Amino acid sequence: MTTRPVVLFVTSYVSPFMTELTAAVNDLGKVAFHAAYAETTQFANHGAHWNTATERPDTHRRAPEVSMTDFLRDCFQRYRPQVVICGYGRGPAYETTFALCRDGGAVFGVFAEQPMRDGRLKHLVRVAYYQQLWRRQPPAFVLAVGDRAVQFYRRLLRDPEAAVFFPYYQDLRPVLAIPDRPPRERLRFLFSGRLAAQHGIRGLAAAFERLAQTHPGRFDWCISGTGPEERWIRQALARSPALAQSVSFDREFATWQERLRPFAASDVLVLPSFHAGWGLVIPEALGAGMPVITTRGVEAARYYVEAGVNGLFVEPNPTDIHRALAFCLEHPQAVQAMRAHTRASVTRGDVQVGAARLLGLLARWL
Template sequence: MIPRLLYLVSHPIQYQAPLLRLIAADSGLHLRVLFERVDTVAGYHDPGFGTHVRWDVPLRDGYDNIALAETDLAAEIAAADVIWLHGWASPVMRRTLRLAARLGKPVLMRAENWDGAMPDGIGPRGWLKRLYLRWIFARCRGFLAIGSANGAYYRRFGINDDRIITMPYAVDNAFFAAHAAQADTASLRHELGIEPEQQVILYAGKFQRRKHPEQVVAAWKSLRQPRPALLMVGDGEMRAELEAMAEPGMIFAGFRNQTQLPAFYALADVFVLPSEHEPWGLAVNEAMACGTAVVVSDQVGAAFDLVDDSTGAVFAAGDIAALTVGLAHVLDQSEIRGQAAASRIATWDFRADLAGLHKAVAHVLG
């Protein structure tokens, strides 16, 4: 009998939609997706970007899905063989854990936590958080680790290795690689005012304090002349502050949607993510899939699995001098490191996700 897998997630997520279509097409699993909310599909105000966002890729097509408001949670759980949760923060997730336990349904947990991004804290607050997490984890049969730091997080709570199955945090590599290959980067350079042979440093994401785009600007200013162009793609609360830091060679391109991003990655020689407390950083995957070298802080979850000297550089979070050195080092051999990045990300993909999910389902149904 084909296992019936119920996946519960907060809302349709642009990164996940192609993975869900792949799982739905697999003959070895019967997938049904339950969204806590679906109002974001028509567009919404994203507080991180500080602007209205409507993703230009299909979010609910190609797989069986339903909104929680349109069904009964207990009935959905009762009809499934395995429950897969994306996180545990919402009351609905916690209710699902209780219902699954009552109905004898095994739960697979997939979340983004690792100690650098979401530390327990100290004192009574840390003790209470650990108590709460032990309650959550005791109701899960298996754990889908998105990367090595995430797996280590579960082990710290006493989860045995046989209950931790790798399901890497991935993007649609084929989508980004194909769009990057087709991109007219010469025209994009002209549009942005970048010289034909000038190197390009790219920051793409939310202009938020935790992500530290201002550190990219400071490091760029420290590079020796002639400097590469600094391309800032995105928007958010720090926009005015960053614009006040601007010098010639720094370009703001605004928010860009999913189908537009590959051209920017393809144009860049290096992508930078200097965040602190970053659970993963899927933009790192996107850049690497487009053949772009990456420089990230050591507080970016993806750094532990995807970034080393062959694909880019990792620097100590907050150390602008180290970021500057890392940028100069990677720019010196950006093409070679970009090729290595594409090679490295090739197996960190949805096929590996599907294999991990199959292994996890078989384990909990054991």
């Protein structure tokens, strides 16, 4: 009996999407694929429904009492991988994983989004750090999440072509199974994701507050997420009784699949991010038959969106967001036309496509 080569994916928090990719790769039967989740403090931010690591024997979550180094060393000793994909582009976990690959003779690669651009000086310091680290401990390849990530990492590699575009794939069957909603006069907008500054929550709250003035009683806004930027929404609700009557929260989910409940009950997704490395709610929304209002800062998810075809691009400021929201309310026929092009646009993001593509990319080392 031939032993299958082993691929180990080392990343930070439990990712249901990576659990899905792990399952899809293993279903192909060509390699033994394992995902190792090294961080332990996740679920206060993401919710317990994200904890899918215990569902499969090929996904492993570090226990709080175990050090990261011991956890990773145990994974290497137990599975003896030929290829390791590291979800850290820098830091102690990167250096530890690199050292374990060097000692065990495994090929070391990276899967990463573009670092956040949160100020020119911080960005320059971060680039200098990457350059120094990757000169000492270079990856053999980079699976870059988004075209800007490809450009960023190609500048750091000895072989620029070793950085390839690789978005985050996911199992789209549950969202594709959501029935089409009939048109309705009162449009329901959805925000799904972390209520964090990078998602433009302050501007989003201001845009909806203005929409409640310009189009009162004509929309609902469902918020599916938690985070520190919720204060901007609460302040807008306190100032605007009309907005308060239009807003609901749907964010308590017992299982991973339950998170799709607001997608099934909404019409248009709004995600005005300054930076979102994966933007996975966008293919989820499109797969559920929802046009999207988003920005060009959502990185990998941008390649699913065609302006005016299945969604609208905006700048992440209140005026531009309000203009797009108002357009949807004033032109329901345009929303319906975009809805007709949503589901087909995400088929290339399905996890089975990603699993086959990943094996193709790794074939030279297996």
